[in-house]
Amino acid sequence: MDDSVRMQIENLRNLKINELRTRYRDLFGEASASSNRAHLFRRIAWRLQAQAEAGLSERARKRAAELANDLDLRLRAPRSFWREIERNGEILNRDPRLPPAGTVLERAYQGQSLRVSVLASGFEYQGKHYASLSAIAYRVTGTRWNGFHFFRLKQEWTA
Numbered sequence: 001m002d003d004s005v006r007m008q009i010e011n012l013r014n015l016k017i018n019e020l021r022t023r024y025r026d027l028f029g030e031a032s033a034s035s036n037r038a039h040l041f042r043r044i045a046w047r048l049q050a051q052a053e054a055g056l057s058e059r060a061r062k063r064a065a066e067l068a069n070d071l072d073l074r075l076r077a078p079r080s081f082w083r084e085i086e087r088n089g090e091i092l093n094r095d096p097r098l099p100p101a102g103t104v105l106e107r108a109y110q111g112q113s114l115r116v117s118v119l120a121s122g123f124e125y126q127g128k129h130y131a132s133l134s135a136i137a138y139r140v141t142g143t144r145w146n147g148f149h150f151f152r153l154k155q156e157w158t159a
Helices: 003-012 017-028 037-052 058-069 079-084 133-141
Strands: 104-109 112-119 122-125 128-130
Touching: 003 037, 017 037, 104 133, 112 133, 122 133, 128 133
Parallel strands: none
Antiparallel strands: 104 112, 112 122, 122 128
């Protein structure tokens, strides 16, 4: 690396975020989505070195082309995937301590009778939908509880 590139990189260390973003836009021809100082610094320094060395090596260009062929790969499963893994409205990874949907759990607590309906996804208590038994236990007691312990569901459900 020659001295002029080294000086340009050293000067980057004194720039503020907005100045780094402007420099990034000048070098890359597009705005950076990042506001991370270290990321911007590294990308700009890399670009300055690549320009000084007349771009990427042939090996690097071939590797970039190989990677570009995989652009159609998804990083996340489509939303429909999660719907497809449900069977009859019940999620396959359902906790084995839970009874089947439609079951009513009953528990006496401080002279009060609690009735919770188990749904395919969540629970119903007093006409409201809850995502977890713990949320219902908190609603009833005002303190944090493990919902399975509160409703005494400690072992696998057997009908």
